[in-house]
Amino acid sequence: MSTSEALLAELAGLIKIWGRELGFQQIGITDCHLEEHGERLTAWLRAGHHGTMEWMAAHGEKRWRPGLLEPNTLRVISASLDYLPPDTAPVRILKDSSKAYVSRYATGRDYHKLIRKRLAHLAQKIELFCNARGLHCSGRAFTDSAPVMERALAEKAGLGWIGKNCMVLSENAGSWFFLGEVYTSLALPVDDKPQRNQCGDCTACLKVCPTDAFVGPYQLDARRCISYLTIENLGPIPEEFREPMGNRVFGCDDCQIICPWNRFAKPTAETDFHPRHGLDNGELSQLFRWDEEEFLRKTAGSAIRRIGYERWRRNLAVAIGNSEPGPEVIGLLEQALPSASALVAEHIRWALARLRSGRHRKRKLRRPQ
Ligand code: SF4
Known part of the structure; x- marks a missing residue:
């Protein structure tokens, strides 16, 4: 292993530790090969299943070629943050026709700012590590804010599998979580142990x-x-x-x-949610x-x-x-x-x-x- 490979391996380990310190429950690293997902997205758009969400079609290949969105991107760090509020009773509310059901991700504060801030912090820690060791790096944090294939990246990074309901499902955390990413120019070692699709016969x-x-x-x-x-x-x-x-x-x-x-979903400790x-x-x-x-x-x-x-x-x-x-x-x-x-x-x-x-x-x- 060369010195720079050893440094990148050390950094990959630190990224997991820092991510958890920043409150993320899951964090993984993947490459940028999303062509298969790009083909599926193109077919979905062609079928018109996106309705009036023109922004889904607007950015073309940028979605499945991360390097076109952020030049020099070689890896994507994918992170998840649980959002299910504690003591929530979704079924009780759904059964009571006098009540208003609001999707559980939206009953608290908006997640964009919080997640982007934490991911930017993570990107900063990576930069400091690199600067101190003479490694050049660039990076950018996203959360549901740019043409990014969040679910595909999360699946590839080992955070879960895309289930029949099109959500990322994790054997440790269910699906009540937000996703965010850091695009980086560093050739970090990737997490090559994806979670097996465990939807089975369930429909x-x-x-x-x-x-x-x-x-x-x-x-x-x-x-x-x-x-x-x-x-x-x-x-x-x-x-x-x-x-x-x-x-x-x-x-x-x-x-x-x-x-x-x-x-297996756990209630969030984030009071913002x-x-x-x-x-x-x-x-x-x-x-x-x-x-x-x-x-x-x-x-x-x-x-x-x-x-x-x-x-x-x-x-x-x-x-x-x-x-x-x-x-x-x-x-x-x-x-x-x-x-x-x-x-x-x-x-x-x-x-x-x-x-x-x-x-x-x-x-x-x-x-x-
Ligand atoms: S696809 Fe899921 S979120 Fe959309 S209406 Fe059906 S059950 Fe509800």
């Missing part, structure tokens, strides 16, 4: 999906996914998905909740009463902020339309109708029609038990 995630968003195992039509419909979709929610949405007002976790590997303003357990009617000023105040620093007040109310109107009818909720919607935007008003009218007709009771909704 629980495919069957539980309320909107049948899986075209097949490992293939998601985002246009049908409640996460897409409630967050990415700017316009009206297509009628066929409104009833299956149930009370999910920001994202959906059903295909994670049902996954048996999530028995603990629920704020009761967003893990909010009453639909109470949230619908928020005016824009209250929405902006209570979602400051939260991922929910990005959908804005109008889409928030659009989603709430649908969920209220799926709740138990009663004079209070009907009155609430009627009162909101005259001042609502065209988008929200159309969803309120849909909700009122359902509540007045009692149609919401006819179908048994699919959800994890």
Whole structure:
């Protein structure tokens, strides 16, 4: 082994230690060969499964050729940070139609800043190590902020395997975690012990999906996914998905909740990810009463902020339309109708029609038990 290989091996070991010191639960190193994943992404885009997420197609090969995004990149350090809040009760909330279900990643503070800051710190430690030993290096930290194939990189780095629900599943941590990366110019030794795909014959995630968003195992039509419909979709929610949405007002976790590997998920110790303003357990009617000023105040620093007040109310109107009818909720919607935007008003009218007709009771909704 040459001196520089020995230094890089030492550094790879230190990166794992530093990563854990910075709070990451899993950390691994991989090369940049993502061509196979690039082909799958191209086929997915060609099928139009990305819907209006044009940014998924916008960067072309940069996504699966890390060196085109960050010149000189030879390796990627992939890191995961658990986010499942403690004492969370997702199934109880899903079963209570008076409550608003917010995806568990979004009930606390937004993760981007926190993760990017820690990864930048990791990159800095790497740089200091190199500078002290006369090694040249460059690097850059990302978390869901650039055209990066996060899941593919995590799988290659040994953090888990991409499951049938398209999430990274880990035998140690389930799937309730965020991912982040450091692209580096250093030829670090890679982690060549990937976790074996252990989905086996299980198809629980495919069957539980309320909107049948899986075209097949490992293939998601985002246009049908409640996460897409409630967050990415700017316009009206297509009628066929409104009833299956149930009370999910920001994202959906059903295909994670049902996954048996999530028995191994551990609650996060990060207080930033603990629920704020009761967003893990909010009453639909109470949230619908928020005016824009209250929405902006209570979602400051939260991922929910990005959908804005109008889409928030659009989603709430649908969920209220799926709740138990009663004079209070009907009155609430009627009162909101005259001042609502065209988008929200159309969803309120849909909700009122359902509540007045009692149609919401006819179908048994699919959800994890
Ligand atoms: S997040 Fe929900 S809607 Fe989207 S694929 Fe999973 S179960 Fe289906």
